[in-house]
Amino acid sequence: MKTRSLISSTLLLGAGALFAVSAQATILTFDLDPAVGNYGDIPGAYGDNVNAASDAVGSYQMGNGYTPNITTEYRTWRISTDTVAYDNLDFWDFNYGGLTNVAFGVTSSDHFAEITLVPEPGWAIRLNSFDLAGYAKLDHPNSQVRIVDGDSKSTLIDYSPVTVLGTGGAFSTFTPNLTYGGAISIRFGYNDWNIGIDNINFDQVTAVPEPETYAMLLAGLGLLGFMARRRTQNA
Template identity: 30%
Template sequence: MKNNTCSILVALACAGAALFSPAAMAAVHDISSVPTAITLTQGGSLTFGDKFKAGNKDNVFNDHFTFNVAQLSDLSLVLTSTSTSAANGLNLTGFGLYNSANSSLLQGTQMLTGKDDKWSLSFANLSAGSYYVKVSGNLVSGAGATFSGNGNLVSAVPEPATYGMLLGGLGLLGFLARRRQKPA
């Protein structure tokens, strides 16, 4: 019985030490902003990003940027962050495209990490609907930091005017070819 009591006391002492140690008390906070809507037009470009104030060292973020697609389109995005060194600024850890049901459609590709972070994401034949891009990361210093993204949304199906120009160009080529074949 004496051994069980000692074991329990030792276990409680270890648990209390771990619970109240400075490492256990250093909480990581998610400093994400409210989802931000991106204004996006077919055939247009888009920009998005976030700026973090100083004093957020070791905090994480998961920013959501929402947008709507009106018709079948191709989406291409690039996400960047530049710091004075790898020990300053922020570290981008994730970049993905999600639908309105919070299902992941595609995760971005990390191209650079360290002083400069760069991610890319391309999705062909994105159907009409509501979507968001999620940017995740953590702040590696107490200094302020920013990230920015830009991209394009282009229609995957040519517009009727494109077909008209194609037919007009083919008609002009046919007219010129026929004119050259006639003897003078």
């Protein structure tokens, strides 16, 4: 039986207030073309505009539906200079706890891994959950795991410090349930490429203004109508 550490938080944020009025979901499993192989680059197009169970670079699991309006980006950052060292993550197929087929940072010391989900205009992202596990089936205490704004890099959720499970085939599941009106980045594996990520479950949701925004819009239209009537009366 697999064991998990369940880490949860709920947050509603956005570039402007949002309601999720419809949703579709994809799960990135990193089930890639076998030709990629261990230490191979995760294809930059994996997870882009998913609308089927598989595409030219790999396969996916379906949550509530697919996510044709979301794209993905993969990077390995250098901590000391706060710059991107590699525009990719690497692939590994086993021994990260109980996970198979994971993504991890290209190198370890002074680096961390980042996966960014980017919505097209008119869409928001709901990040439901993702799994992390330690190589070689070992727990990794005092790990850093963060979710940040994909553009400003401001922190939205910080799980640090946290023990990422791996011993005995365990792994850790994080359930942020975060809805955001812009790009979202998952950051992990700080100074530790022996932490891998799998099963990133996310929705695309349509973004519409909250009632307060509608109220301001209606007030503006009302003011325009009032001014038009005054111009008519004064003509």
